[in-house]
Amino acid sequence: xxxxxxxxxMVATALAISQPALAEWGFNLQAPASEVAQHVFQLxxxxxxxxxxxxxxxxxxxxxxxxxxxxxxxxxxxHFHENTTVEVIWTVIPFVILMGMAYPAAKVVIDMKDTRNPxxxxxxxxxxxxxxxxxxxxxxxFYSNLSxxxxxxxxxxxxxxxxLLEVDEPMVVxxxxxxxxxxxxxxxxxxxxxxxxxxxxxxIPGFIRDSWFKADKIGTYRGQCVELCxxxxxFMPIVVEVxxxxxxxxxxxxxxxxxQATADDNSKTFETAELVERGEKVYQANCAACHxxxxxxxxxxxxxxxxxxxxxxxxxxxxxxxxxxxxxxxxAAFAGQLSDADIAAVVTYQRNAWxxxxxxxxxxxxxxxxxxxxxxxxxxxxx
Amino acid sequence: xxxxxxxxxDHGHHAHPTGIMRWLTTTNHKDIGTLYLFFALIMLFAAGSxxxxxxxxxxxxxxxxxxxxxxxxxxTMHGLIMIFGVIMPAFSGFANWQVPxxxxxPDMAFPRMNNWAFWVLPxxxxxxxxxxxxxxxxxxxxxxxxxxxxxxxxxxYDLTILAVHIMGLSSIMGSINIITTILNMRAPGLTLMxxxxxxxxxxxxxxxxxxxxxxLAGAVTMLxxxxxxxxxxxxxxxxxxxxxxxxIFWFFAHPEVYILILPAFGIVSQVIPTFARKPLFGYASMxxxxxxxxxxxxxxxxxxxxxxGMPAAAQLFFMFSTMxxxxxxxxxxxxWVATMWKGSMTFETPMLFxxxxxxxxxxxxxxxxxxxxxxxxxxxxxxxxVVAHFHYVLVSGALxxxxxxxxxxxPKWTGHMYDETLGKWHFWLSVIGxxxxxxxxxxxxxxxxPRRIPDYALQFTEFNQIATVxxxxxxxxxxxxxxxxxxxxxxxxxxxxxxxxxxxxxxxxVPSPAPYHTFETAPxxx
Numbered sequence: 001x002x003x004x005x006x007x008x009x010m011v012a013t014a015l016a017i018s019q020p021a022l023a024e025w026g027f028n029l030q031a032p033a034s035e036v037a038q039h040v041f042q043l044x045x046x047x048x049x050x051x052x053x054x055x056x057x058x059x060x061x062x063x064x065x066x067x068x069x070x071x072x073x074x075x076x077x078x079h080f081h082e083n084t085t086v087e088v089i090w091t092v093i094p095f096v097i098l099m100g101m102a103y104p105a106a107k108v109v110i111d112m113k114d115t116r117n118p119x120x121x122x123x124x125x126x127x128x129x130x131x132x133x134x135x136x137x138x139x140x141x142f143y144s145n146l147s148x149x150x151x152x153x154x155x156x157x158x159x160x161x162x163x164l165l166e167v168d169e170p171m172v173v174x175x176x177x178x179x180x181x182x183x184x185x186x187x188x189x190x191x192x193x194x195x196x197x198x199x200x201x202x203x204i205p206g207f208i209r210d211s212w213f214k215a216d217k218i219g220t221y222r223g224q225c226v227e228l229c230x231x232x233x234x235f236m237p238i239v240v241e242v243x244x245x246x247x248x249x250x251x252x253x254x255x256x257x258x259x260q261a262t263a264d265d266n267s268k269t270f271e272t273a274e275l276v277e278r279g280e281k282v283y284q285a286n287c288a289a290c291h292x293x294x295x296x297x298x299x300x301x302x303x304x305x306x307x308x309x310x311x312x313x314x315x316x317x318x319x320x321x322x323x324x325x326x327x328x329x330x331x332a333a334f335a336g337q338l339s340d341a342d343i344a345a346v347v348t349y350q351r352n353a354w355x356x357x358x359x360x361x362x363x364x365x366x367x368x369x370x371x372x373x374x375x376x377x378x379x380x381x382x383x
Numbered sequence: 384x385x386x387x388x389x390x391x392x393d394h395g396h397h398a399h400p401t402g403i404m405r406w407l408t409t410t411n412h413k414d415i416g417t418l419y420l421f422f423a424l425i426m427l428f429a430a431g432s433x434x435x436x437x438x439x440x441x442x443x444x445x446x447x448x449x450x451x452x453x454x455x456x457x458x459t460m461h462g463l464i465m466i467f468g469v470i471m472p473a474f475s476g477f478a479n480w481q482v483p484x485x486x487x488x489p490d491m492a493f494p495r496m497n498n499w500a501f502w503v504l505p506x507x508x509x510x511x512x513x514x515x516x517x518x519x520x521x522x523x524x525x526x527x528x529x530x531x532x533x534x535x536x537x538x539x540y541d542l543t544i545l546a547v548h549i550m551g552l553s554s555i556m557g558s559i560n561i562i563t564t565i566l567n568m569r570a571p572g573l574t575l576m577x578x579x580x581x582x583x584x585x586x587x588x589x590x591x592x593x594x595x596x597x598x599l600a601g602a603v604t605m606l607x608x609x610x611x612x613x614x615x616x617x618x619x620x621x622x623x624x625x626x627x628x629x630x631i632f633w634f635f636a637h638p639e640v641y642i643l644i645l646p647a648f649g650i651v652s653q654v655i656p657t658f659a660r661k662p663l664f665g666y667a668s669m670x671x672x673x674x675x676x677x678x679x680x681x682x683x684x685x686x687x688x689x690x691x692g693m694p695a696a697a698q699l700f701f702m703f704s705t706m707x708x709x710x711x712x713x714x715x716x717x718x719w720v721a722t723m724w725k726g727s728m729t730f731e732t733p734m735l736f737x738x739x740x741x742x743x744x745x746x747x748x749x750x751x752x753x754x755x756x757x758x759x760x761x762x763x764x765x766x767x768x769v770v771a772h773f774h775y776v777l778v779s780g781a782l783x784x785x786x787x788x789x790x791x792x793x794p795k796w797t798g799h800m801y802d803e804t805l806g807k808w809h810f811w812l813s814v815i816g817x818x819x820x821x822x823x824x825x826x827x828x829x830x831x832x833p834r835r836i837p838d839y840a841l842q843f844t845e846f847n848q849i850a851t852v853x854x855x856x857x858x859x860x861x862x863x864x865x866x867x868x869x870x871x872x873x874x875x876x877x878x879x880x881x882x883x884x885x886x887x888x889x890x891x892x893v894p895s896p897a898p899y900h901t902f903e904t905a906p907x908x909x
Binding site for chain 1: 444445446447450451452455517518519520523524525529530531532535537618619620624625626659660661662663664665666667668690691692694695698699702703706707709710713714716717720721722723724725726727728729730738741742745746749752753756757758759761762764765766826829830831833834835836837838839840841842885
């Protein structure tokens with residue numbers, strides 16, 4: 001029984017991939033790179049073959065009838081209108097076929113849900129509109145933003161090979177290891193999906209759901225957010241780099257080094273010009289999607305920063321909005337997403353760019369102080 | 384018979400106001416049926432234009448015509464209007480015209496409520512359409528209205544909630560009317576199991592509506608209070624759960640799927656026997672299959688949510704129950720084919736649409752079966768495969784059945800034969816265009832293109848271009864339909880009482896056009 005299903009799946013797979021000329025057009029699921037994806041691929045092929053078979057039989061009969069039983073060829077109508085035997089047969093046969101499909105499908109369901117015994121665990125958080133990765137075993141955290149330049153999207157530059165499927169910081173995992181994913185979201189629903197790895201899980205704010213994959217082959221696998229999450233839903237891709245064990249270790253060491261550099265920045269005091277320069281980069285990565293590069297926002301949907309009351313008012317209030325967001329709107333709380341130095345930089349940039357000529361600056365130390373204050377203020381509320 | 388009917392016709396006109404007041408105050412089931420159908424037609428062009436804008440933006444990668452936010456507004460409104468403003472009102476139009484005519488009843492059971500059920504609809508439609516003009520634009524959170532995204536939006540989101548309430552109210556009033564009419568006003572001798580299958584499918588649909596519309600109303604009311612009155616039904620920070628909304632929503636929306644297709648089954652079950660000149664095969668099993676589908680529709684909702692992270696046991700339950708629906712649906716398809724088998728078929732436009740319905744709806748059914756398999760669904764969820772699937776069941780399913788029904792009964796309604804040549808043009812352009820739009824979307828979904836995105840990676844370009852070309856063929860061919868309808872209303876060959884050679888049923892015993900008042904004395908069915 002078991003080998004029969006396996007064979008049917010393999011035949012189907014062979015049929016599906018035997019036409020290399022068609023491969024470029026992508027008529028089937030992406031080439032699987034994990035065991036789960038492989039099972040799903042075979043399951044899909046099997047069901048497609050069954051459906052195709054039924055379709056040919058039923059509509060073969062219908063089209064035969066359309067040609068032979070028509071008035072214009074002089075066919076006289078018969079008058080039968082029921083036949084219990086036939087009706088029982090065509091109720092029972094589909095039922096049996098369905099049971100045959102349900103068995104292998106149930107096995108894959110159970111396998112997909114089994115997240116026990118992982119080799120490593122990564123927490124993935126969806127944000128409007130980027131992904132955050134926390135490596136729980138190695139203590140690495142970073143955000144992953146779309147790296148396709150705006151000019152390519154607007155059509156003023158030629159689109160690159162991985163248009164919309166490229167990020168600044170890919171998720172890196174070692175090959176052949178069971179990676180458990182803890183998936184959640186910060187603001188609205190998102191969904192994390194890498195087709196070739198066969199892992200898809202909705203990211204739900206306030207809840208953690210898990211999934212897993214084990215990549216069979218070294219390579220780069222790309223996916224996208226697949227749950228509508230607002231304006232830039234189409235612009236928060238996922239890139240997973242599957243590397244060898246040694247390369248993974250090297251990557252971990254490198255990431256830890258850059259984490260130290262960030263910590264050092266948080267204790268520095270910067271010149272205003274330095275902050276503005278750094279802040280512009282932070283702004284482009286985190287703010288420009290809504291508030292636009294020119295600071296004018298989108299009327300009715302996202303407010304302008306250029307000339308706004310917040311950006312030209314007291315600096316502490318401005319910092320508070322950036323750090324805590326505006327609950328009930330798309331304005332996220334960036335306190336948990338950006339470092340002290342980055343928050344200081346982006347606030348300073350906003351106060352000194354476009355029509356805003358405030359000339360003042362926020363320093364990382366002030367942000368750290370605001371964090372302490374916020375923690376104290378939040379503590380009673382949490383109890 | 385004909386003279387008597389005409390006398391009543393005149394009587395009716397004298398007793399009623401004319402002009403706009405005739406339509407505003409009418410309690411006549413035929414007038415109200417006509418209003419529903421024209422409302423659906425106008426909304427079809429409105430929501431269809433949105434679809435063409437969507438396809439135009441997707442013709443090539445990159446952002447060409449619009450902001451992503453406006454794109455999301457278009458996909459959301461296209462979905463909401465097509466479902467609540469086109470398919471459902473069109474079916475209500477058919478019910479209003481045909482149920483009393485098929486049952487030998489003089490009118491609907493509650494004529495004044497009937498008037499209300501219709502006239503609140505344009506108000507809701509206007510509210511939805513006008514939200515494009517509000518600050519921030521129309522709703523952009525998807526027709527499924529998932530929180531927390533739906534909580535973020537502006538004033539148009541509240542307006543949409545109100546519009547959904549009004550449309551639900553309209554559906555409930557319509558359903559009460561249809562159920563009462565069918566259960567109480569059948570001609571003497573017309574037992575339930577002799578009733579035309581269209582009436583059966585609508586009876587079951589009406590029960591589904593009454594069962595599920597209050598659920599939708601509850602879901603959107605919770606959204607409203609979460610948005611405006613500080614509740615936290617769907618906010619984890621306040622002890623709520625965003626996924627709870629999905630459970631409630633799909634408990635409404637999966638039966639809704641059958642609300643959108645059961646009356647289509649009914650129409651096709653009237654059309655095919657007529658043009659096969661042979662009674663419907665397996666009438667009783669058709670009734671039982673329809674009822675089974677309706678009952679099963681209440682225990683399959685979470686197959687829309689396989690990726691939210693349910694336990695394996697829940698996934699298995701919803702996978703098995705969903706697969707089970709294929710059995711009664713299969714019975715229906717087999718019965719239609721068996722009705723054609725050894726018939727004496729002709730292929731007028733209604734029959735062409737009905738045959739394409741059987742064939743293409745089945746493709747949608749097969750892709751539905753593929754999606755029922757939980758592991759495969761997890762790969763395909765929220766991709767273009769799903770877009771392809773539900774357009775096969777809603778366009779070549781529901782909409783094509785509506786076209787079949789309009790061509791089938793239009794001579795009865797207008798008294799004129801429609802232009803058969805133009806009708807065939809409309810059919811062939813639609814069926815070819817429709818397949819060019821939606822078939823490639825299966826491949827896009829398999830290859831990994833998410834739905835609801837305004838811009839896409841380069842490997843998806845070719846199929847998107849094909850789909851866009853198909854969309855424009857399909858969209859503009861509906862202008863042919865408009866011409867056919869307007870021509871048939873203005874004039875054309877006089878239609879006899881029994882319009883089609885093989886037509887059976889009480890509606891064909893009254894003259895064409897059907898007089899303003901029919902069956903004032905109940906006919907007797909043997």
